Structures are given as structure tokens and as C-alpha cells.
Amino acid sequence: MFGRTKTSGKTSTTAAATTDHEVREGAKGRPTPKRREAEQRNRRPLGSPARAAAVRPGASKEEKKAAREAERKVFAEERALQRQALVTGDERYLPVRDKGVAKRFTRDYVDARRNAGELFIPVAMVILLSSLIPVAVVVRASLVALYALVLWVIVDSFLLRRKLNRITVDRFGDKATGCATYGMMRALQIRRTRLPKPQVKRGEFPV
Incomplete structure (x- = not known):
């Protein structure tokens, strides 16, 4: 009898906790991720798509080298357009200032x-x-x-x-x-x- 009462009490407590978890406003409904997993998910590559490829996890040395070359080419083209805009006044390629x-x-x-x-x-x-x-x-x-x-x-x-x-x-x-x-x-x-x-x-x- 006492065992049944304890089991019933535990069941009621578990059910109440589950109900409280379900109705609680703003609950995530999923376990909190580990810090390492959160950092990896929040990490975003900066710069051009070529830069994103260069820092992509698992990229080979050849891929990283090609991506860096592509990035340098893109930056060189942007600088050339900016220098030309400083002479012609082309609004599209002027520096922000x-x-x-x-x-x-x-x-x-x-x-x-x-x-x-x-x-x-x-x-x-x-x-x-x-x-x-x-x-x-x-x-x-x-x-x-x-x-x-x-x-x-x-x-x-x-x-x-x-x-x-x-x-x-x-x-x-x-x-x-x-x-x-x-x-x-x-x-x-x-x-x-x-x-x-x-x-x-x-x-x-x-x-």
C-alpha cells in the first residue's frame, strides 16, 4: 500500500512537472546544446564567398589556396573599380565616406x-x-x-x-x-x- 502511494506520488509529481514544462511560456522544448556545439553553429565566415570556402571545415589545402586566390582577385577588382570611381565620380564604387x-x-x-x-x-x-x-x-x-x-x-x-x-x-x-x-x-x-x-x-x- 505504501509502495503504491509512493509510486502514485512520483507519477503525479512527474506528470505535474511535464504539464508545467509544456505550458510554460517561452520553453525551448529541447535540451540546451553544449558550448562547443553552440560556438560551431554560431561561427559565420566573413567576407566574400571565396573567403567562406577558404574557411569551410574540411576543405583541402588546394581548395583553400584556390579560394584565397579567388578572394585576392575579387579584392583587386574592387580596388580597381574604386580607384576609377575616385577619378570619374561613379557613385556605385566610391568609398562609403x-x-x-x-x-x-x-x-x-x-x-x-x-x-x-x-x-x-x-x-x-x-x-x-x-x-x-x-x-x-x-x-x-x-x-x-x-x-x-x-x-x-x-x-x-x-x-x-x-x-x-x-x-x-x-x-x-x-x-x-x-x-x-x-x-x-x-x-x-x-x-x-x-x-x-x-x-x-x-x-x-x-x-
Whole structure:
């Protein structure tokens, strides 16, 4: 009798636990996987399909070598397209930092104006060379000219950044984030060294 009661009690407890497991909200209904199995399942190869083949478990040395060669070829083609886009302005292959209509507008606006920053290096070189002349008046004049040039660049860059910020926010809204600083840094570069290459002439401001 006592044995039957214990068995009945165990059966009831097991049934209650099973019922509780079934009705419990969010239950997995399966055993928790081991840590090693979870890590293997969550591991995802990064990069191109060729890279995925290179790191595929069980791949032979020949397969891995061929996959790496294919990956290098793909990367070389992408770099070639990107270099060409930096010259032609092809939006499809530009680096992420240069993509978007807001960035394109900013580049065109900067390239269409005459910026004090692009004159800084050549003018500063002339001033520094002239300061080597062992004449006190020339040296003082060179220093004054250099300080005036630096001040001009700072003021021009500040005004450009403020104007770009106002124009791009009005036109592009949230897409204009970072455009003002992007344009100001571009204006500090010599025109022929800018990347992407200028696509407009002086005075051809974007509409």
C-alpha cells in the first residue's frame, strides 16, 4: 500500500512537472546544446564567398589556396573599380565616406569656389623661403604675412563650414550629417590632389 502511494506520488509529481514544462511560456522544448556545439553553429565566415570556402571545415589545402586566390582577385577588382570611381565620380564604387547625394553636393560646392585653404601650402612655402633672406625687414614682413595667411584660412574655413551646414541640412535633412566638416577638410586640399576628383569647374555651383 505504501509502495503504491509512493509510486502514485512520483507519477503525479512527474506528470505535474511535464504539464508545467509544456505550458510554460517561452520553453525551448529541447535540451540546451553544449558550448562547443553552440560556438560551431554560431561561427559565420566573413567576407566574400571565396573567403567562406577558404574557411569551410574540411576543405583541402588546394581548395583553400584556390579560394584565397579567388578572394585576392575579387579584392583587386574592387580596388580597381574604386580607384576609377575616385577619378570619374561613379557613385556605385566610391568609398562609403564619399557616397550619397549630400556628399556629392558638398564636393561640387567646394570645388566650385576659391578656397583660402588650397592656397595655404604654396603661399606659405614662398613666405618661408623669403624669410631666409638675412634682412630684418623682410623677415618681419614674412612672419606678418604668414600669420595673416593662417588667420585668413581659419576664417574662410569657419565661414565655409557654417554655410555648408546650413545649406545641406535644408536640402538633405538627416543625410547631411558630417557634410560640413567633410567639405571644410576638402577645401584645405590643393584642387588637383582632391579625391574624388573635382567634377565641376570654378563658378559652377550646384543648383
